[in-house]
Amino acid sequence: MKRRSLLFGGAGLAAAAGGAALLWRPEDRGAPHNEYFSSLNELLKRDGPGRPVMLLDADRVDGNVDVLTSSVGPDKTYRVVVKSLPSVPLLQHVMQRAKTNALMVFHQPFLNAVADAFPGADALLGKPMPVAAAATFYRKLGHARFDAANQVQWLIDSPQRLGQYQALARQLGVKMRINFEIDVGLHRGGLPEPEALGPLLKAIQEDPEHLSFSGLMGYEPHLTGLGASLDHPAVQNVLGIYRGFMDNAKNAGVAVDQLTLNGAGSHTLRIYDSDNTMNDLAAGSGVVKPTDFDTYHLTENLPAFFIATPILKRYDELKVAGDPWIANFLPWWNPNMRRLYYIYGGYWKARVVSPAGVPDPLYQSTNQSPITTSEAVDLQVDDYMFLRPTQSEFVMLQFGDLLVFRSDRLVDTWPVFHQTG
Ligand SMILES: Cc1ncc(COP(=O)(O)O)c(C=O)c1O
Numbered sequence: 001m002k003r004r005s006l007l008f009g010g011a012g013l014a015a016a017a018g019g020a021a022l023l024w025r026p027e028d029r030g031a032p033h034n035e036y037f038s039s040l041n042e043l044l045k046r047d048g049p050g051r052p053v054m055l056l057d058a059d060r061v062d063g064n065v066d067v068l069t070s071s072v073g074p075d076k077t078y079r080v081v082v083k084s085l086p087s088v089p090l091l092q093h094v095m096q097r098a099k100t101n102a103l104m105v106f107h108q109p110f111l112n113a114v115a116d117a118f119p120g121a122d123a124l125l126g127k128p129m130p131v132a133a134a135a136t137f138y139r140k141l142g143h144a145r146f147d148a149a150n151q152v153q154w155l156i157d158s159p160q161r162l163g164q165y166q167a168l169a170r171q172l173g174v175k176m177r178i179n180f181e182i183d184v185g186l187h188r189g190g191l192p193e194p195e196a197l198g199p200l201l202k203a204i205q206e207d208p209e210h211l212s213f214s215g216l217m218g219y220e221p222h223l224t225g226l227g228a229s230l231d232h233p234a235v236q237n238v239l240g241i242y243r244g245f246m247d248n249a250k251n252a253g254v255a256v257d258q259l260t261l262n263g264a265g266s267h268t269l270r271i272y273d274s275d276n277t278m279n280d281l282a283a284g285s286g287v288v289k290p291t292d293f294d295t296y297h298l299t300e301n302l303p304a305f306f307i308a309t310p311i312l313k314r315y316d317e318l319k320v321a322g323d324p325w326i327a328n329f330l331p332w333w334n335p336n337m338r339r340l341y342y343i344y345g346g347y348w349k350a351r352v353v354s355p356a357g358v359p360d361p362l363y364q365s366t367n368q369s370p371i372t373t374s375e376a377v378d379l380q381v382d383d384y385m386f387l388r389p390t391q392s393e394f395v396m397l398q399f400g401d402l403l404v405f406r407s408d409r410l411v412d413t414w415p416v417f418h419q420t421g
Pocket residue numbers: 081084104126127219263264265266267282283284285286
């Protein structure tokens with residue numbers, strides 16, 4: 001009796017599990033390349049190098065730059081974030097279209113590259129750098145037309161770091177512009193409250209031969225995801241803190257309207273369309289729109305860069321090493337796992353965007369990665385798959401020159417920055 005009820009109980013459980021599996025069965029989400037990606041596939045099969053590449057859609061870049069600059073408006077400076085667009089010709093293109101010379105830089109080798117390539121740039125550091133990185137910058141500074149004393153704003157977050165930079169300025173016999181990182185709620189460092197500014201401004205005022213005060217930088221990406229407009233309490237809180245620092249500087253005799261008052265990033269820049277507390281807004285990623293930037297204020301921007309990689313192998317069934325039972329179960333359960341492709345490379349910070357409906361990979365490999373699809377996807381060996389990077393920083397540096405296209409033509413190749421130098 002006991003055994004029978006156990007048996008029935010077991011069967012019941014199995015039936016329930018089967019029922020649940022059916023209930024939660026994923027839909028077939030597969031679809032072939034649309035017109036946009038079909039045309040890129042043909043282009044790359046014809047003119048591509050046969051390895052993973054980073055494609056840049058120049059028309060979409062232009063559109064995205066226009067959206068960002070119209071949000072910034074004519075009365076503020078649009079500052080281009082170099083780490084998110086790490087290529088001299090790409091930066092040049094964006095700066096020309098946006099009519100700006102303002103850059104935000106986060107890496108010493110990039111700062112030297114910027115000084116070499118853009119003798120007219122104003123380069124604000126986006127994070128406080130070890131003083132040794134500043135020393136390296138001056139040692140490698142080659143471009144006679146780039147005047148570091150007037151064109152770099154070093155970011156300082158503490159009295160200790162200000163002391164280190166002052167000592168370096170004295171040692172090198174140079175003058176440095178100092179911009180203070182302020183904490184407007186992100187809590188990633190910077191001066192914690194307006195009162196912290198006083199002694200630092202005094203130190204600068206007492207050494208005009210080596211130091212000058214150029215502005216404030218208060219980054220607030222914690223506003224992302226709130227769908228916030230200007231009157232949102234969290235936004236008003238950020239701006240209130242920002243104004244507190246400005247008032248403190250004013251009280252110390254500083255002409256604040258001449259400062260670089262930087263803030264924002266691609267996610268939040270649009271919040272400030274009708275506010276003029278900050279006069280200098282930064283954005284980089286919104287120009288190419290990686291997947292992490294599918295956010296509230298960027299709905300008008302379009303994805304403008306893609307990893308394209310050739311298909312090396314195709315199976316019309318799911319094959320798993322060692323042929324475990326799950327290799328039969330998975331394609332029955334999930335129609336998006338009925339075909340198996342291997343692509344050239346993988347494990348990038350990126351998601352397959354075309355063909356559509358690709359589930360998370362079984363595993364990732366930097367050499368050749370498995371991609372499963374539904375039977376609605378009918379790509380062949382040597383066709384290309386396309387991925388959208390989750391971020392542009394770093395990922396853009398992994399493929400050599402960017403392949404720039406407009407509609408169905410490759411129009412240029414743009415080298416990317418070197419990580420060292
Ligand atoms: C200080 C600072 N400002 C602005 C940005 C915005 O860059 P993006 O527009 O690429 O998100 C960042 C990104 O990390 C940042 O650290």
